[in-house]
Amino acid sequence: MEHLKTPKISIVLPSLNNRQYLEERLQTILNQTFTDWELVIIDNYSDDGAWQLIEEFAQKDSRLKISQAPREGIYVNWNNCIRLARGEYIYIATNDDTMKPDCLEKMIGGLEKYPECDICHVKCEIIDTKGKTLKGYWERLASSQFYGDLINKSHIRFAPYDGILYCALGTVYFGPLQLLIRRSVFDKVGLFRSDWGPEGDFEWGMRAALVCNTLHIPETLVAWRIHSQQSTNIEAHKTSDQKVRFIEMVQAALPILKKYNPEFYQRLRLEKLLFIYKRQQLRAGIKETNKFHDKVIYVWNLFQISPTFLVEFLYRRTLFPRNQSDDFTYIRQELKRLGLEPDISLCCDA
Known part of the structure; x- marks a missing residue:
């Protein structure tokens, strides 16, 4: 089945209250010319609308694997995302930055x-x-x-x-x-x-x-x-x-x-x-x-x-x-x- 296929790249995106830039970041991932990826997002219970935006994107693309976890610090969340990643390669997508379409x-x-x-x-x-x-x-x-x-x-x-x-x-x-x-x-x-x-x-x-x-x-x-x-x-x-x-x-x-x-x-x-x-x-x-x-x-x-x-x-x-x-x-x-x-x-x- 498609959802069991191991992706080549796991993009991990830790999330906490950055709704202002998150949509642009997610769009730069969806726009990648390399498409064999999964996007692992763990949100630390954002209260600025970021989680709702993530849910909207996940409904449109099955490559997004989303969940929420308590706030324990930025690197704890990075590590949690990496542990869930299945790909041969890992890309850490900081949630307020961007990348060119041919980056990956x-x-x-x-x-x-x-x-x-x-x-x-x-x-x-x-x-x-x-x-x-x-x-x-x-x-x-x-x-x-x-x-x-x-x-x-x-x-x-x-x-x-x-x-x-x-x-x-x-x-x-x-x-x-x-x-x-x-x-x-x-x-x-x-x-x-x-x-x-x-x-x-x-x-x-x-x-x-x-x-x-x-x-x-x-x-x-x-x-x-x-x-x-x-x-x-x-x-x-x-x-x-x-x-x-x-x-x-x-x-x-x-x-x-x-x-x-x-x-x-x-x-x-x-x-x-x-x-x-x-x-x-x-x-x-x-x-x-x-x-x-x-x-x-x-x-x-x-x-x-x-x-x-x-x-x-x-x-x-x-x-x-x-x-x-x-x-x-x-x-x-x-x-x-x-x-x-x-x-x-x-x-x-x-």
């Missing part, structure tokens, strides 16, 4: 052609509440600047290259909407943790990138919407507390290498990998503190915890200006030390 067709085509890759990654544009492109936003992201012109070329990024970059660029996979993921990846690295707040996909992304190869398709096939109701707070990324969370998530993600690449794991130097976020934490903490006396105490406490960081910080401060390019220089040196030079492990015609 091109992403699955890439992964079918390159079975050594477990994740397909595409370029993303940033839009406002009305769907207008915010020009230059994507290009200013640290990952876009780091990869430079390579972001405009098809290539395979071999693990653990992207995973190590998570120690410097904030996030390499800007959002799940950019990724088509083999279902086997979740068996390999696990689901999303729910104890990191709204940034838990950072830790999962790093975990996956440390052990999975990524195919990059240089086409802008998805759009990420910025609006006041979204869970990701852009300003929060600038705080010292956020840098501390990044440090903790890096420490949580790296041990997966013990299982899949123990020899490489032994070569890692955690203090070196954490240097950039600790420096960002220091700068943010000083900026957040008003009195000079409190600034001194903040700096002293940080250096007490990590004296090795103090030595590296003073060395870098002497030789390099205080700008983002120093972060790129630093992580490139660390990649070279680990034997992950781009011309060896990064570039590949795809």
Whole structure:
């Protein structure tokens, strides 16, 4: 029977009170040129009309599998959706974003052609509440600047290259909407943790990138919407507390290498990998503190915890200006030390 047929792709869409953008999102899924998919929606008892809209769409298309569950947090709902998914590939459709009609067709085509890759990654544009492109936003992201012109070329990024970059660029996979993921990846690295707040996909992304190869398709096939109701707070990324969370998530993600690449794991130097976020934490903490006396105490406490960081910080401060390019220089040196030079492990015609 048709309803028992296993779909090639499971699109999972966690839902909570986003009726304003949900209809457009659902329509971009229905408009996909690749049609062998199911759409798994779990709504957390929305009270803004989102559930009623979902029911309307489900009545018209049997590929929608819908249900409701209590509100337990964004990543709990993501995981619940993934557990219900039956497809060979999984696409997480954040409910306020959009994608081009040929998005799934091109992403699955890439992964079918390159079975050594477990994740397909595409370029993303940033839009406002009305769907207008915010020009230059994507290009200013640290990952876009780091990869430079390579972001405009098809290539395979071999693990653990992207995973190590998570120690410097904030996030390499800007959002799940950019990724088509083999279902086997979740068996390999696990689901999303729910104890990191709204940034838990950072830790999962790093975990996956440390052990999975990524195919990059240089086409802008998805759009990420910025609006006041979204869970990701852009300003929060600038705080010292956020840098501390990044440090903790890096420490949580790296041990997966013990299982899949123990020899490489032994070569890692955690203090070196954490240097950039600790420096960002220091700068943010000083900026957040008003009195000079409190600034001194903040700096002293940080250096007490990590004296090795103090030595590296003073060395870098002497030789390099205080700008983002120093972060790129630093992580490139660390990649070279680990034997992950781009011309060896990064570039590949795809």
